[in-house]
Amino acid sequence: MSEKEVKILSLFENIEQGSKAAFDELFMLYHHKLLSLAKQYIKNKEGAEEITSELFVKLWLKRHNLSQVINPEVYLFISIKNACLNLIRSEKKRNSIFSLSPPIEEPTNQENSGMADQELYNFLDEAVAGLPEQRRIIFILIKEDGLKTKAVAEIMGISVRTVENQLYKAVKSLADTLSLYLGYHPQNRKKPSVASQWLLSFFF
The missing domain is CATH 1.10.10.10 (Winged helix-like DNA-binding domain superfamily/Winged helix DNA-binding domain)
Structure with missing residues (x-):
C-alpha cells in the first residue's frame, strides 16, 4: 500500500470518528481533482461545483459508514462520476451539458513564461x-x-x-x-x- 493510500485511509477513519480537521484536509486534497472530473462531464460550471460540494456534504453526513470503503480514492472519483451521469440522464437536452472545453490547470511558478x-x-x-x-x-x-x-x-x-x-x-x-x-x-x-x-x- 502506497503512502498516499495509507494517508487517505487514515483520513477516512478519522472522519468516521467525527474529526472535522480530517474532513477539512480531505477536502483540500480532493476538492479540486473531483471538481475537475465533474467538469469533464458537466458543461455548466455551477452544476459541477454543486455536485462536488454535495458529495462532500453527503460524505460527512454518512461518515459512520466510511469504514466499509476499501479504496477511498477510487470511491470518491466513482461517486463524482456517478453523480454527473445521474444529472445527465435527468436532463432532456443531454448534449447541452457535455463539457466541450475541459480546463487544463496551468503549471504554477512560471512568472516569465x-x-x-x-x-x-x-x-x-x-x-x-x-x-x-x-x-x-x-x-x-x-x-x-x-x-x-x-x-x-x-x-x-x-x-x-x-x-x-x-x-x-x-x-x-x-x-x-x-x-x-x-x-x-x-x-x-x-x-x-x-x-x-x-x-x-x-x-x-
Whole structure:
C-alpha cells in the first residue's frame, strides 16, 4: 500500500470518528481533482461545483459508514462520476451539458513564461479538448491527477487494457497534433524551456 493510500485511509477513519480537521484536509486534497472530473462531464460550471460540494456534504453526513470503503480514492472519483451521469440522464437536452472545453490547470511558478509559452498551453488545451470523451478523461485522470491505470479502470468501469490503449492513443494523438505547432515531435526532442519541459511530462 502506497503512502498516499495509507494517508487517505487514515483520513477516512478519522472522519468516521467525527474529526472535522480530517474532513477539512480531505477536502483540500480532493476538492479540486473531483471538481475537475465533474467538469469533464458537466458543461455548466455551477452544476459541477454543486455536485462536488454535495458529495462532500453527503460524505460527512454518512461518515459512520466510511469504514466499509476499501479504496477511498477510487470511491470518491466513482461517486463524482456517478453523480454527473445521474444529472445527465435527468436532463432532456443531454448534449447541452457535455463539457466541450475541459480546463487544463496551468503549471504554477512560471512568472516569465512569455507569450510563446502561453500559446503552447492554449494549444494543448484545445488538443486535449478535441480528444474523444473517454480518452480525454483517462488522459486527465492519469496525467493530471496522477492516478494509476488500475484505479482509472475501476472509476471508468472498463478494463486496465482499455485504459492503457486509450492513454496510448491520447498521447500519440496529442504528440502528433502538437508537432504541427512545435515544428518537431515532442517525443523525439527536448526543448530547453519551462513550458516545453512541462509539456514533455505528458508524453513520458
